[in-house]
Amino acid sequence: MTKIKAIVFDFDGTLSCRPRCAYDKYKSDVHYVFPDLKENTIEFESVVQNLLTWDQYGTINKDYVYRQLVKTYNLNEELVDVLTKRWLEDFHTFSILREGVKETLIKLRENYKVGCITNGNSQTQHSKLEYCNLKEYFDSVIVSGDLGVHKPDPRIFHESCRQLGVNPSEMVYVGDTFYADVYGAHLAGCIPVWIWNDEERHCDTDVIRIHEFIEILEAIDKIENQ
DSSP: OOOOOEEEEOSTTTTBOHHHHHHHHHHHHHHHHOTTSOTTSHHHHHHHHHHHHHHGGGTSOHHHHHHHHHHHHTOOTHHHHHHHHHHHHHGGGGOOBOTTHHHHHHHHTTTSEEEEEEOSOHHHHHHHHHHTTOGGGOSEEEEHHHHTOOTTOHHHHHHHHHHHTOOGGGEEEEESOIIIIIIHHHHHTOEEEEEOOOTTSOOOSOOEEESSGGGHHHHHHHHHTO
16 A cells, blocks of 8 residues: 655646636737737637647747747737736736635645645746635645746655655655656656546556546545555
């Protein structure tokens, strides 16, 4: 049997429903850049979908995303800095938690230490957690922008273990990005759980995968009884 002492989560796409958050944010950007385009039209939606494609689930720097926007639509290059600044200032206000997040965290805290490790800008990530009123549910919160080390670097996972007072083999890490979260946790000697609800995304590797957040309780039970 495997003894688990801590469950640690990524934020974007794991605790939050990032695809919806990004969609709403990019709709706001399109309104800002193209005020004459009417929402719910093919023309409006095509710009939003382009932004989502360039965004690549949040793994790409926003400077790149907005440079693609400027290049594709022949816009003023000054918009890159303007839109990037807007992203840092207000993206947190578009945060939407996955169903059952708070209830599940409360349940987990009955038996485990609970933490969060998230890549990103310090201001942006802390603002998201505060906007969603999540910090009170965690025994440790680590933002890569504060630490200067980013997933998948094992050091960020080991720092979480240190703060929680557990060994890597006693920590389950749940995330949606395979490279940063699953691979990173694996490198650190933690137990990775991949949350990804796209049934068409194939994975032949033997990794624990859940499709909805609330499935983490069942996954942990399965891990502990292996």
